[in-house]
Amino acid sequence: MQPISKSNWIEGKVLEHKNWTDSLASIKIAARVNPYISGQFTRIALEINNEIISRPYSYVSAPSDNFLEIVYVKIPDGKLTPKLSELKSGDNILVNNNAFGYFVMSEIPKGDNLWLLATGTGSGVFISLLKTDAPWNRFKKVILIHGVRNKEELTYLDQIAKFKNKYPQKFHYIKSVTREKIDGCLNTRIPNAIENGIFETTTKIKISKTSQFMICGNPDMIKETINNLKNKGLEINRRSNPGNITIEKYW
Ligand code: NAP
Numbered sequence: 001m002q003p004i005s006k007s008n009w010i011e012g013k014v015l016e017h018k019n020w021t022d023s024l025a026s027i028k029i030a031a032r033v034n035p036y037i038s039g040q041f042t043r044i045a046l047e048i049n050n051e052i053i054s055r056p057y058s059y060v061s062a063p064s065d066n067f068l069e070i071v072y073v074k075i076p077d078g079k080l081t082p083k084l085s086e087l088k089s090g091d092n093i094l095v096n097n098n099a100f101g102y103f104v105m106s107e108i109p110k111g112d113n114l115w116l117l118a119t120g121t122g123s124g125v126f127i128s129l130l131k132t133d134a135p136w137n138r139f140k141k142v143i144l145i146h147g148v149r150n151k152e153e154l155t156y157l158d159q160i161a162k163f164k165n166k167y168p169q170k171f172h173y174i175k176s177v178t179r180e181k182i183d184g185c186l187n188t189r190i191p192n193a194i195e196n197g198i199f200e201t202t203t204k205i206k207i208s209k210t211s212q213f214m215i216c217g218n219p220d221m222i223k224e225t226i227n228n229l230k231n232k233g234l235e236i237n238r239r240s241n242p243g244n245i246t247i248e249k250y251w
Helices: 120-130 134-138 157-166 190-196 198-203 219-230
Strands: 009-019 024-030 041-048 051-058 068-073 092-096 113-119 141-148 171-177 211-217 245-249
Touching: 024 092, 024 120, 041 068, 051 068, 051 092, 051 120, 068 120, 113 120, 120 134, 120 141, 120 157, 120 211, 141 190, 141 198, 157 171, 171 198, 190 198, 190 219, 211 219, 219 245
Parallel strands: 113 141, 113 211, 141 171, 211 245
Antiparallel strands: 009 024, 009 092, 024 068, 041 051, 041 092
16 A cells, blocks of 8 residues: 555546457556656556555557557456546546666567567557567567457557558567457467467467567466477576566566
């Protein structure tokens, strides 16, 4: 619990509130916060019963955007998201003045290909990264893989189509929907697809020690994916010991 102190909080306005499904939504916000780097997260808060209730959210927006954006899952018995989900355009919302975290391109070592693996809302941070030049300038191929339960959770398809238009040869986008069979989508969990080579067959790109992986989303998916990448000879990326696998857990 945080005491009521607005010193770190910037009062913003909701510009747009989009419901992707009954439990998945995103908010665009106008707020004059300190500069951030794509890949970082902030904290979003509301004052509820005289208490500031906040949760961390990665920016989906990039520094070049003239709005801030986050995507969130509504947790029915949660303290913040039931109230967050009631907000409409023009309503007030608190955004932490500062951004945090090291899931940023400058922490990623050199490599040939950049694999971005996400489940659920974890794809949002990659939208932010892909709006910047660094991934495109630094890597020969960029592969975005999004695993969701149901088709409606495949967010930001319009933005992803723009990336594909701009980088038709360099960019691969793979959708995997695990709880229904959908044309044009895989129907597999990410760690299994790493193990059995489906991503390599689909993209014709080999996973090797020159690959870089950024992984974001469900913590169990991250754990199992790391194991399967380690079986292929890849290592966790640490500042003290650079490797191929950089992660961001979402809960
Ligand atoms: P999710 O359960 O993480 O599912 C998203 C995708 O990840 C699905 O394709 C799912 O496959 C797969 N997956 C789940 N566990 C896996 C594992 N161990 N290994 C590999 N793949 C795995 O769904 P979500 O909608 O993002 O979030 C689900 C719940 O997490 C919500 O009900 C919410 O309460 C909680 N939560 C989410 C967030 C968030 O930011 N996303 C934050 C806090 C809490 P299957 O269909 O085969 O399971």
